[in-house]
Amino acid sequence: SYELTQPPSVSVSPGQTANITCSGDKLGDKYACWYQQKPGQSPVLVIYQDIKRPSGIPERFSGSNSGNTATLTISGTQALDEADYYCQAWDSSVVFGGGTKLTVL
């Protein structure tokens, strides 16, 4: 079965750029999307079809996908961006990555 691999944790200083990666075999040939989940809340879609932002998502969130790696980039990271982030793609079924805890310190 298809697997998506994310680093368990990423740390970033306020105002800096955070990059969260998601790796999978030939992931660049598929669409990847990203969800943000804060404690006790439901996930929120922040990037879809690799690079698109849903309405209401700040411009500081961006995405890319090439080769075997999709990347979620948060520019000018703010304290309120601290959350768990999950990538998701499709390969015969819907697949989620294991999640990355973003700490803003």
Added chain:
Amino acid sequence: EVQLVESGGGLVQPGGSLRLSCAASGFTFSNYWMSWVRQAPGKGLEWVANIKQDGSEKYYVDSVKGRFTISRDNAKNSLYLQMNSLRAEDTAVYYCGREFDSRGYGEFDYWGQGTLVTVSS
């Protein structure tokens, strides 16, 4: 306003059954693939099952095949998950999600608040 409201969770013994419901409003329910996604306590997201707009196609994660059944009633704007032969490892918050992608590839643009299923004796 799009809303998804899950219900039906609770405490059930191993081997027991439970039926989850998801009431949808604020959009044309029959136009979208719908999914169930679960999250075990302290763990990540796991896709469970999805169903095509007209109910003609259904897909499941291997771990629930033969035990869980997804269904929908477009007249009632409702999604269901019948869970049988429940195991301790099925303990999780179960979310229903609307699939933005029209091909059943995920990309969930709306999620419910979740309903907790606890399987324990």
